[in-house]
């Protein structure tokens with residue numbers, strides 16, 4: 001696998017145009033839009049709103065549909081929203097994920113819980129990337145909880161697929177997380193919010209800077 005020269009940064013759970021603009025301005029690589037999840041989260045938006053936000057994202061910034069919809073419903077949902085990639089959370093069998101990958105005209109990211117390396121190895125066969133997170137019992141993200149980064153580093157070393165590190169990352173811990181795990185990318189939702197579903201512009205800028213400069217001799221930025 002070819003690794004990028006710097007760690008990429010994804011900001012997840014965008015709900016409005018101002019936050020999308022702030023994240024783009026901060027230099028984010030990818031933006032996540034949460035649609036059709038069975039959990040109560042202030043970051044969920046409907047497919048039409050997601051499509052409107054996605055349409056305004058400039059070129060060279062990737063967009064990601066983040067969903068827990070039934071696998072059979074995901075291709076149509078993806079067509080409506082129009083993102084570059086799809087991130088699937090929850091209890092989907094590797095076989096169902098494989099079938100989805102064949103149906104989907106987009107990169108496919110599967111979320112796995114950091115404490116479940118067996119699933120990670122199974123999904124690595126059919127996903128384009130794995131997002132290693134601290135999920136809740138349903139497989140949903142946005143928990144704001146970190147996990148054992150050393151164990152995740154060891155897990156990543158045994159997988160031949162890009163790893164996105166997520167779970168409880170913030171502007172102040174992301175550089176250390178990147179240096180520990182050396183992931184392909186990092187992802188954040190609640191750790192850069194002013195309130196549920198609304199991003200803090202300074203925190204987004206600090207997060208992206210600290211994540212992407214983690215190996216450089218650059219002073220860390222605080223939010």
Ligand SMILES: O=C(O)c1ccccc1NCC(=O)[C@H](O)[C@H](O)COP(=O)(O)O
Pocket residue numbers: 011012013032034037039041042043044066068089133139140141142143144145166167168169187188189190191
């Ligand atoms: O963020 C949510 O509320 C959410 C709900 C259901 C499924 C996925 C969700 N988030 C997906 C993400 O990619 C989050 O960025 C990731 O889980 C990290 O969240 P956090 O620990 O809050 O940074």
